[in-house]
Amino acid sequence: MNYIGSKLSLLEFLDESINKVVDKNCDTFCDLFAGTGVVGSHFKKKGYKIIANDIQYYSYVLNRHYIGNHKELPFLKLINKIPELKSIEVKNRKDFVCDYLSNSKGVKGFIYKNYCFGGTKNKKEQRQYFSDENGMKCDAIRQKIEDWKNKKLISDNEYYFLIASLVESIDKYANTAAVYGAFLKELKKTAQKKLVLKPAELIINEQDHNIFNEDINKVLKKVKGDILYLDPPYNQRQYATNYHLLETIAKYDNPNIYGKTGLRDYQDQKSLYCSRSQVKKAFQDLMLKAKAKYIFLSYNNEGLMTLEDIKKIMSSRGKYGYFTKEYSRFKADKSKNRNYKANKTTEYLHYVICN
Numbered sequence: 291m292n293y294i295g296s297k298l299s300l301l302e303f304l305d306e307s308i309n310k311v312v313d314k315n316c317d318t319f320c321d322l323f324a325g326t327g328v329v330g331s332h333f334k335k336k337g338y339k340i341i342a343n344d345i346q347y348y349s350y351v352l353n354r355h356y357i358g359n360h361k362e363l364p365f366l367k368l369i370n371k372i373p374e375l376k377s378i379e380v381k382n383r384k385d386f387v388c389d390y391l392s393n394s395k396g397v398k399g400f401i402y403k404n405y406c407f408g409g410t411k412n413k414k415e416q417r418q419y420f421s422d423e424n425g426m427k428c429d430a431i432r433q434k435i436e437d438w439k440n441k442k443l444i445s446d447n448e449y450y451f452l453i454a455s456l457v458e459s460i461d462k463y464a465n466t467a468a469v470y471g472a473f474l475k476e477l478k479k480t481a482q483k484k485l486v487l488k489p490a491e492l493i494i495n496e497q498d499h500n501i502f503n504e505d506i507n508k509v510l511k512k513v514k515g516d517i518l519y520l521d522p523p524y525n526q527r528q529y530a531t532n533y534h535l536l537e538t539i540a541k542y543d544n545p546n547i548y549g550k551t552g553l554r555d556y557q558d559q560k561s562l563y564c565s566r567s568q569v570k571k572a573f574q575d576l577m578l579k580a581k582a583k584y585i586f587l588s589y590n591n592e593g594l595m596t597l598e599d600i601k602k603i604m605s606s607r608g609k610y611g612y613f614t615k616e617y618s619r620f621k622a623d624k625s626k627n628r629n630y631k632a633n634k635t636t637e638y639l640h641y642v643i644c645n
């Protein structure tokens with residue numbers, strides 16, 4: 291997913307840098323601002339036990355699947371509903387179920403009624419986050435997944451796999467420049483294509499992993515690991531507003547929504563790491579509570595905390611150092627010439643070897 295702050299293109303840098311610091315006896319990796327889960331997934335593939343967390347529910351869903359699911363998903367009970375599944379090899383059933391859902395007939399549900407042109411054209415606020423067809427298809431798929439869960443036709447693991455696949459897939463058809471803070475007036479090309487539910491990758495291994503959906507400063511009490519990786523927001527842009535529609539599709543809880551963009555209430559998900567006046571205090575508290583041998587922090591040179599702030603706070607726990615890499619900034623819309631301060635930023639990986 292094209293996600294603000296995603297570390298997909300920095301995985302090699304993170305891996306090499308972390309390897310230079312940690313000892314060989316580490317086996318737990320904590321990714322507590324997990325976002326899309328790419329960092330945890332990378333270290334899961336290397337054999338670590340992963341503890342993942344994020345305050346956003348759509349992120350919990352992604353991590354619950356990419357990290358939490360580590361065995362094949364047999365969809366045994368769903369055979370009662372879709373008998374053809376029985377003759378399909380277990381490892382191919384994920385694809386079959388996604389194809390089955392992709393062929394659902396669209397319904398006029400919450401997404402269509404509130405975020406598509408057809409559903410909002412006679413309302414006070416007209417919105418066009420998805421084509422009418424894709425909005426209805428998304429509603430149909432989401433409702434079917436919930437119905438299967440309520441009827442106990444799918445396990446929790448299968449449920450999170452399907453919702454993660456929907457969150458990842460629908461994002462590719464959104465009629466936005468990149469995030470859900472605004473939608474485009476005209477349907478862009480990718481938004482006109484027909485929604486296809488693509489199965490999210492399943493990473494199989496022998497470890498059990500833990501996934502949480504909490505504020506980091508609260509979850510830390512429950513978490514202990516060898517390596518603690520922190521990748522907080524760098525600036526004032528709240529993820530809760532930028533990705534509000536993914537949150538609603540993941541929860542599908544018919545929230546009260548307001549304004550031009552149809553925002554849901556996000557008071558409980560407002561991040562202190564996006565607040566200039568509160569970030570240092572929150573980070574200090576986090577560093578005091580963290581139980582780990584090594585703590586790493588991704589941040590860039592334009593973030594709310596300065597290099598000096600970070601150095602001072604992290605040094606209080608032990609021997610401090612950092613690695614750097616030049617990095618191309620996140621682009622909201624590559625086709626528009628927006629006024630960025632610079633095209634490159636410096637990405638830091640700060641670390642402390644705890645006393």
Ligand SMILES: C[S@@+](CC[C@H](N)C(=O)[O-])C[C@H]1O[C@@H](n2cnc3c(N)ncnc32)[C@H](O)[C@@H]1O
Nearest residue numbers: 295296297323324325326345505506521529561
């Ligand atoms: C820079 S992104 C992480 C990106 C992630 N490493 C990736 O590669 O996809 C920051 C994440 O922190 C989460 N977040 C912000 N404040 C949080 C908090 N107080 N507790 C837990 N998660 C938080 C956001 O929801 C967002 O997903």
